[in-house]
Amino acid sequence: xxxxxxxxxxxxxxxxxxxxxxxxxxxxxxxxxxxxxxxxxxxxxxxxxxxxxxxxxxxxxxxxxxxxxxxxxxxxxxxxxxxxxxxxxxxxxxxxxxxxxxxxxxxxxxxxxxxxxxxxxxxxxxxxxxxxxxxxxxxxxxxxxxxxxxxxxxxxxxxxxxxxxxxxxxxxxxxxxxxxxxxxxxxxxxxxxxxxxxxxxxxxxxxxxxxxxxxxxxxxxxxxxxxxxxxxxxxxxxxxxxxxxxxxxxxxxxxxxxxxxxxxxxxxxxxxxxxxxxxxxxxxxxxxxxxxxxxxxxxxxxxxxxxxxxxxxxxxxxxxxxxxxxxxxxxxxxxxxxxxxxxxxxxxxxxxxxxxxxxxxxxx
Ligand code: GDD
Ligand code: MG
Numbered sequence: 001x002x003x004x005x006x007x008x009x010x011x012x013x014x015x016x017x018x019x020x021x022x023x024x025x026x027x028x029x030x031x032x033x034x035x036x037x038x039x040x041x042x043x044x045x046x047x048x049x050x051x052x053x054x055x056x057x058x059x060x061x062x063x064x065x066x067x068x069x070x071x072x073x074x075x076x077x078x079x080x081x082x083x084x085x086x087x088x089x090x091x092x093x094x095x096x097x098x099x100x101x102x103x104x105x106x107x108x109x110x111x112x113x114x115x116x117x118x119x120x121x122x123x124x125x126x127x128x129x130x131x132x133x134x135x136x137x138x139x140x141x142x143x144x145x146x147x148x149x150x151x152x153x154x155x156x157x158x159x160x161x162x163x164x165x166x167x168x169x170x171x172x173x174x175x176x177x178x179x180x181x182x183x184x185x186x187x188x189x190x191x192x193x194x195x196x197x198x199x200x201x202x203x204x205x206x207x208x209x210x211x212x213x214x215x216x217x218x219x220x221x222x223x224x225x226x227x228x229x230x231x232x233x234x235x236x237x238x239x240x241x242x243x244x245x246x247x248x249x250x251x252x253x254x255x256x257x258x259x260x261x262x263x264x265x266x267x268x269x270x271x272x273x274x275x276x277x278x279x280x281x282x283x284x285x286x287x288x289x290x291x292x293x294x295x296x297x298x299x300x301x302x303x304x305x306x307x308x309x310x311x312x313x314x315x316x317x318x319x320x321x322x323x324x325x326x327x328x329x330x331x332x333x334x335x336x337x338x339x340x341x342x343x344x345x346x347x348x349x350x351x352x353x354x355x356x357x358x359x360x361x362x363x364x
Contacts, residue, residue, distance in 0.1 A: 001046045001121070003105035004093055005037055008054035008083055011110075013222040016331030016348045017296075017313060022056050024109040025063055027296060028220055029233050029244075029277055030261055035067065037107055037115065042071035044117035046105065049073050050096050052089030054080035087194035090179075091187040098181040106194075108175030110221035112229050113213060114236065115176065123211050124178045127155065130207035131183055133199070134174040136217040144219070145173035145195045147210055155209040162195040171210065173199075174217050223329045223346075227309060230294055231275040234259060254291075267303070285320070293324075302338070313349070326360060 011023030018026065024034035034051075041049060053060050057079045068075050078093040090097060090106065097104045103124060105117060116134070124132040132155075135147055146168050148159040161168050173195065186198055202208040216236055218229030234257035237245050246253055246260045255274030260266070264278045267286035277294045278284065284295075285303035295301065295312045302320040310328040312318060318330075319338035326344035335352040336342060344360030347353060351363055 001044070001102060001104070002048040002050070002097055002099075003041050003046045003107065004050040004052055004078075004090060004097060005034065005107045005109050006052050006086055006089060007034065007060065007109045008052060008080065008089065010055060011221065014226065016329060016346050017311065019349055020314065020332040022059060023221060025059065027279060028112060028226070029230060029259055030279055032063065033112070033220065034064070034109055036112065037109065038064075038067050038071055038073065038075075040115040041105065041107075041117065042073045044115070044121075046117070047073055048096060049075045050078050050093045051075060052078050052080070052084075052093060054083045054089075083191060084189075085191045085193045087187045087192045087198045088190055090194070091184060091189045094184050098184050101181060103178050103180050106177040106179060108219070111175040111217065111219050112233055113174065113176075113217040114215050116211075116213065120176070120178050120211050123155075124209075127209050129156075129209055130205075131177060131179045131199075131202055132209045132211050133157075134176040134213050135171045135210040136174045136213040137170050138172050139170070141167070141170045141172050145199070147171050147173060149210070150206075155211070156206060157199075157203045157208045157210055160195065160199040160203050160208070162193070171212075174213055175219065223311060224327050226311065227292060227294065227327070230277060231257065231292065234275055234277070261297075279314075 007024045011018035014023050025032045064075050145162045146164050147157045148169050150156045150158040216232035218225055218232055220226040220229040238257055246258045248256050252270040252272050254271045257275045258273040260278040261280040263280045264282040266284045269286055270288045272290045275292045276290045279295055279297035281298045282295045283300045287304040288301050289306045291308050293307050293310045296314045298315045299312045301318045304320055305318045305322045308325040310324045313330045313332045315332055316330045316334040318336045321339045322336050323341045328342050328344055329346045331349035333350045334347045337354045340353055341356045343358055347363040
């Protein structure tokens with residue numbers, strides 16, 4: 001089977017992390033986001049993956065070459081000279097996606113869930129129409145593409161409305177599709193949106209179906225959702241009894257849902273959890289309190305710091321007795337001084353914070 005992952009766009013909503021790495025390479029639960037998807041596709045029997053890239057392709061190529069061997073898949077890069085949106089890249093990769101009659105998967109690179117690729121493929125085959133999209137229910141549908149169903153039909157989509165201004169429903173496009181190669185003839189090679197152009201045309205012809213997702217889902221393309229998605233993902237690992245989580249019998253683990261890379265060093269009398277990810281080579285000083293936060297690799301948290309609802313970027317240092325909360329995102333190599341309070345906001349790479357930040361702000 002074949003798949004295409006949309007890995008373009010500038011990831012502006014996940015700045016300052018995306019000033020350092022393209023969004024798909026930012027680690028989610030200690031693995032680049034895209035690795036979660038490549039692993040799940042390979043496990044479902046996909047052997048050919050196209051990465052549709054338009055931004056810093058060289059970084060992506062280097063990172064992904066190792067997955068070819070690790071997951072036993074062929075990864076082809078399809079590089080756009082101008083951003084082709086969410087449909088144009090499918091046309092650009094027509095040679096691969098259309099090489100035979102079998103359907104192919106399409107994924108947005110920033111969505112996290114228990115990817116049900118096998119069930120999706122079976123469902124798609126059973127109805128026999130051109131496309132199926134995974135849908136999930138959310139409370140705030142206006143940020144997403146919303147689907148409205150045909151009356152009296154459980155899965156055929158009547159209307160697809162991208163980012164609706166008025167409420168039309170709460171079942172949204174989860175950013176994971178399976179499409180027949182015939183869909184490629186609906187797309188022109190130009191910047192074009194699958195959500196604004198292709199899906200509406202397919203629904204008009206009664207060719208687009210929905211498949212309901214079970215379990216958690218999150219678009220982790222912005223800091224608040226990245227943290228919520230982390231909590232959901234860790235909870236699902238807890239439910240499965242996953243060995244990737246740090247044992248709750250460790251004295252410092254509090255409330256579970258804690259994932260600590262084995263190379264990280266944890267000081268004495270720390271209280272960590274619930275919902276914490278600590279990346280490779282992080283160093284946590286004595287008496288540190290961490291909850292609902294992500295520390296990316298090589299970051300250092302000094303003694304008695306208190307961190308909540310925060311993403312600490314790679315190589316950053318948080319000072320003694322510092323307090324970070326309310327969705328703070330530190331970029332790469334940021335230093336927060338001792339006893340400093342940061343109440344939300346983003347700090348650009350290589351900055352030092354020497355005074356309190358009382359209201360959420362962007363520090364550049
Ligand atoms: N190759 C390529 N080229 N990829 C692109 C481009 C481009 O020009 N523009 C965006 N992408 C990729 C992004 O990297 C991402 O993986 C995907 O297309 C969707 O773009 P986002 O910017 O993340 O869109 P969104 O989150 O606002 O909305 C989309 O996702 C929602 C689910 O999370 C839409 O598909 C919505 O309908 C959907 O509900
Ligand atoms: Mg997104």
